[in-house]
Amino acid sequence: MVAVLVILLILVGLPLLAWWLGSRRAWSRIDASGRDAMQVEREWMTRHRLDHVEVAEVGRAVSWGRALTDERLRAAAVERARMLQDAMRSWQEDRPRWAAVMRWLALAWLLVLVSALVFAVSFGDWPPGLFFALVAAASSWVSEWVRRRNLRRAIELNGG
Template structure:
């Protein structure tokens, strides 16, 4: 009973004292909130896009389509270029872990493909690791398709407006 009362008293008195002591530390006064980078918000402000225009620009860039308005075309080119740069960062060097994982993934992919070829030659579709093939196709294919669409969006929105539109 005494231990329980002592514990409750320590919690009721100790926690507020601890909070007061931690709150008075100079560490908390040195923290300065900074504005996080907001590339999309900067783009919206720079091109003065309305929400409907933001949607049109995003859809056109993701699909690789052309836009009719010059202001929207410039915004689409900016968005596509920034996304291509982000894709380049993923594929170029990166951290130490990325430089280690990439060759391991390539070796795994080569082993998986050679396993599939061997299984096809031996004569059987039942032993093929379909999940592995689909995952490798997605890991390699999705960024390639994204890059192609971004480059197409840059190409079709960089030139003058044609009569065909999207």
């Protein structure tokens, strides 16, 4: 009887869960101003007269924080970096409670990791997953810092 209920739950519950998750606003490509992200992308490409190769070049320059030589591409890079900064800022402003919860969870995780590190050093017994947890924590914080820094550098180097 339990097996039948579990199978029914899987057969009915998973499609309902997929339907519910698929209809969530978080999955849509609508930005904070209510416009489709692909439409904004096409307008940006048209405004700067970019082809797909140049879009990739601008994207690399923005994500790595590098300067471009062509004035048209430089202007596109500055606008693209500002668009990405605005998107990051609007995400945090639209979800202040979620951002606060994530900051508190990150702080709690950091405290747990530091206390585990202190215990590992003081007792001389290194838990098996501690190294990977420390690497994951450091890489997530460093990658976010590098991303923000590269956006700022792309704006500064390309004349913003």
